[in-house]
Amino acid sequence: MGDKKFMKGNNAIAEAAVRAGCRFFAGYPITPQNEIPEYLSWRLPEVGGAFVQGESEVASINMVYGAAAMGTRALTSSSGPGISLKAEGISYLAAAALPAVIVNISRGGPGLGSIQPAQSDYLQATKALGHGGFHAMVFAPNSAQEAVDLVYNAWDYAERDRNPVFILMDGCLGNIMEEVDLPPMKELNDEDIPGWALTRRNDPERDWQLSLTPIYTEEMLEGLNAMAGEMYKSWETEDVKYEEFMLDDAEYVVVAYGIASRVSKEAILKLREQGYKVGLIRPITLFPFPKKVIHDLDYSKVKGIIDVEMTLPAQMHDDIALQVLERCPIYEYGRSGGCLLDDDGVYEALLDIVSGGENNG
Amino acid sequence: MAEYKRSSLIASAPSGYCPGCLHSLATRLISDVLDELGQAQNSLNVISVGCSALNIKYWGGDFLSVAHGRAPAAATGIKRVNPERLVFAYQGDGDLAAIGLAEIMSAANRGENFTVIFANNQTYGMTGGQMAPTTLEGQVTTTTVNGRDPSTTGYPLKMCELISTLKAPAYVARFALNSPKGINQARAGIKKAFQLQMQGKGFTFVELLTNCPTNWHLSPLKTLEYMDTNTIPYFTPGIYKDCEVDAE
Numbered sequence: 001m002g003d004k005k006f007m008k009g010n011n012a013i014a015e016a017a018v019r020a021g022c023r024f025f026a027g028y029p030i031t032p033q034n035e036i037p038e039y040l041s042w043r044l045p046e047v048g049g050a051f052v053q054g055e056s057e058v059a060s061i062n063m064v065y066g067a068a069a070m071g072t073r074a075l076t077s078s079s080g081p082g083i084s085l086k087a088e089g090i091s092y093l094a095a096a097a098l099p100a101v102i103v104n105i106s107r108g109g110p111g112l113g114s115i116q117p118a119q120s121d122y123l124q125a126t127k128a129l130g131h132g133g134f135h136a137m138v139f140a141p142n143s144a145q146e147a148v149d150l151v152y153n154a155w156d157y158a159e160r161d162r163n164p165v166f167i168l169m170d171g172c173l174g175n176i177m178e179e180v181d182l183p184p185m186k187e188l189n190d191e192d193i194p195g196w197a198l199t200r201r202n203d204p205e206r207d208w209q210l211s212l213t214p215i216y217t218e219e220m221l222e223g224l225n226a227m228a229g230e231m232y233k234s235w236e237t238e239d240v241k242y243e244e245f246m247l248d249d250a251e252y253v254v255v256a257y258g259i260a261s262r263v264s265k266e267a268i269l270k271l272r273e274q275g276y277k278v279g280l281i282r283p284i285t286l287f288p289f290p291k292k293v294i295h296d297l298d299y300s301k302v303k304g305i306i307d308v309e310m311t312l313p314a315q316m317h318d319d320i321a322l323q324v325l326e327r328c329p330i331y332e333y334g335r336s337g338g339c340l341l342d343d344d345g346v347y348e349a350l351l352d353i354v355s356g357g358e359n360n361g
Numbered sequence: 362m363a364e365y366k367r368s369s370l371i372a373s374a375p376s377g378y379c380p381g382c383l384h385s386l387a388t389r390l391i392s393d394v395l396d397e398l399g400q401a402q403n404s405l406n407v408i409s410v411g412c413s414a415l416n417i418k419y420w421g422g423d424f425l426s427v428a429h430g431r432a433p434a435a436a437t438g439i440k441r442v443n444p445e446r447l448v449f450a451y452q453g454d455g456d457l458a459a460i461g462l463a464e465i466m467s468a469a470n471r472g473e474n475f476t477v478i479f480a481n482n483q484t485y486g487m488t489g490g491q492m493a494p495t496t497l498e499g500q501v502t503t504t505t506v507n508g509r510d511p512s513t514t515g516y517p518l519k520m521c522e523l524i525s526t527l528k529a530p531a532y533v534a535r536f537a538l539n540s541p542k543g544i545n546q547a548r549a550g551i552k553k554a555f556q557l558q559m560q561g562k563g564f565t566f567v568e569l570l571t572n573c574p575t576n577w578h579l580s581p582l583k584t585l586e587y588m589d590t591n592t593i594p595y596f597t598p599g600i601y602k603d604c605e606v607d608a609e
Contacts, residue, residue, distance in 0.1 A: 024442050050441035054434065055467035062431035066438025069425045074438065094427050197403060200425055201444050207402070213417050213426035
């Protein structure tokens with residue numbers, strides 16, 4: 001180990017994808033994720049991969065669909081408005097049981113929104129990445145290093161489940177410059193290509209038909225949807241990731257992911273200096289959501305949950321509320337539209353709540 | 362004497378195409394050519410949406426079924442990571458010339474090294490006969506009940522003419538499947554397109570004028586006559602681009 005580099009978040013995840021064995025990228029320019037396609041446009045050819053600048057996000061996700069069907073580790077990235085356009089293809093990936101990784105470096109919304117960072121795509125990512133009632137695992141890193149680590153392992157989940165994996169970041173994390181320790185290059189050979197893939201490289205002697213389709217009979221489709229439901233449940237027991245911070249004695253628990261969790265940590269440290277018992281639960285997987293840790297808090301001790309997000313209104317609120325079950329108030333603090341959370345703003349908002357709370361809730 | 366036998370890539374399943382529909386002839390031609398070229402095993406059919414999607418039942422070779430209009434995008438992803446496979450998409454006119462117009466023009470313009478077979482029957486067959494971008498002026502459909510009116514719906518799109526304005530495509534041709542002569546020319550054109558792909562020459566496009574007895578409300582035989590009097594005069598068959606001829 002020890003391949004340390006000082007990198008922009010977007011470039012770091014692009015390099016992590018290459019090292020994870022990604023050999024195909026298609027995407028369309030949109031701020032604030034442009035460094036990902038720019039980096040991969042020269043980097044993928046260096047390792048024998050292919051880069052295509054698609055004519056649209058719609059085309060790009062369908063290019064990924066084609067490459068993924070060949071068993072190639074494929075990636076696309078975009079931001080809010082572009083992810084909406086990719087919704088069709090993400091749904092088809094899930095329908096045809098194809099693994100691929102989709103990155104959203106999110107920005108202010110709705111509509112064209114703003115090009116400044118925001119966490120406004122939580123509901124889209126966790127509830128409906130497309131039509132038809134499917135889910136993808138959603139990872140939400142809060143640093144360039146964690147983004148590298150999650151992207152590096154993303155295809156392992158995608159191929160295990162034969163389902164797309166979604167990485168939800170925001171413009172802050174995409175553009176932050178941080179030291180990252182890059183993992184080694186995964187050397188994937190033709191023998192590593194999954195057996196269902198439409199390539200014949202992994203078994204040149206094979207003489208039977210290979211096919212992949214999102215079209216099924218009604219009974220088959222019902223059966224596959226039921227199986228997908230079982231898979232989502234298994235994620236809740238097997239794959240939930242979260243971080244606890246100063247939680248043991250906390251009377252107020254902040255729930256925040258991604259960039260909001262970093263700003264919240266600073267505020268919590270400052271509040272702790274003043275004797276306020278504040279802690280943090282940071283979901284790393286947004287889907288599956290870390291339900292149990294929130295459900296199992298000691299509500300005889302916890303006086304309030306504070307949902308901090310860089311979006312208005314807070315989008316994680318309902319997922320939290322389903323675990324809190326009215327055992328304590330849930331407060332919200334956020335900024336939106338591309339206005340950033342900052343240390344002072346979060347500190348003052350949390351202070352107002354933990355010092356009385358009468359102005360909130 | 363020619364040997365008559367089942368094409369290796371046509372699965373043994375009852376046909377769901379309407380009686381007299383030329384889709385079945387078109388897929389038969391493609392399969393025959395792939396057999397002839399020894400590419401049956403190596404071929405990959407990118408099956409689109411519409412009546413062409415029925416091929417998921419009848420196509421016995423490898424295939425990937427994709428979203429409406431996106432076959433050229435999916436084929437791009439396929440071919441870029443597996444250039445050794447012979448890749449073709451089979452698309453209808455609603456699929457290719459309306460919802461998939463960006464994908465077909467962009468793939469053609471990039472010179473992607475695969476083949477698109479375009480079945481043009483001037484209607485959306487699967488959904489019940491609505492107006493397609495290729496529907497002829499005055500043609501009655503379920504969304505143009507008084508006939509297609511160019512003042513509000515524009516004119517039928519000529520895809521071969523459009524694509525042949527691009528520099529990258531290697532081969533662009535249109536054939537009509539309503540006569541033995543046209544069928545033989547189409548077979549030769551499909552073969553040429555596949556051969557050029559195998560030589561890495563780039564994007565190849567074969568438009569096949571087909572019919573829709575059900576939604577044209579004509580008997581199969583009458584559709585063939587209709588094509589002679591209506592379709593062919595507007596969609597002129599011919600070879601619009603051939604990199605081998607153009608290079609001379």
